[in-house]
Amino acid sequence: DTAVSQTPKYLVTQMGNDKSIKCEQNLGHDTMYWYKQDSKKFLKIMFSYNNKELIINETVPNRFSPKSPDKAHLNLHINSLELGDSAVYFCASSFGQGDGYTFGSGTRLTVV
C-alpha cells in the first residue's frame, strides 16, 4: 500500500506541451506539497495546500499550477513546458505543522 503515490514516474515531452503530474495520498493527511529537485539535488518548495490555504512560492512561474480535487489529491499542471523545467518533482504530505512529511517516489520530467 503506497502512502504517497505519484504518476507518472517518468515523463518525457517536447517543449511547449502542457502536462500534468498526479499525486495521491492515503494517509488522511491535511496538507500536501510539491517540491522540485533542482540540478544541484536541492529540494525547493513549489506549493503547499490544505483545504483552507494555498501557499505559493513566488519564484515559481505561473505556468505551474496546483489543482486539488479533494484532500487526498494534489496534481501539478505545467503549461508551455520549457527545457529548464526538466527536473525531478516530489509530492509530499503531512498532518501539518510539526508533523514529518511523507514523500512520493518522485517524477522525473525531461523536456526535449
Next chain:
Amino acid sequence: ILNVEQSPQSLHVQEGDSTNFTCSFPSSNFYALHWYRWETAKSPEALFVMTLNGDEKKKGRISATLNTKEGYSYLYIKGSQPEDSATYLCAFMDVGNTPLVFGKGTRLSVIA
C-alpha cells in the same frame, strides 16, 4: 529568504566509525527542525521532528540534538554501517506554518 546550511557537504567514513553532521538555521521564529534520510533512487524518509530547545532524539544508532537559541542541530551516527550511506537532509519550519525549507544535505558514504 530562510537559509538552512548543512556541513559537511559530503563525508566518507570507514565502517564502524562514528560520525556527526551539522545543520544551522535561523534562530528566530523557530517552530520545528526535521531530519530526513534520503537513499539514492528513493524518496526522503523522516528520521526526527524536533521542536524544543535541548531536545535529543534517538532511533537505533542515529541520534540528534537541537539548540534553537543558537540555531543549530547535530545528527550523530554511532558505529556507521554501509547501509547508512545516504544523504541526510535537515529542514526548518518557522512559526508561520510555511512549508519546510530544506538544506542541501550531507552525503554520507560508509566504506566497508
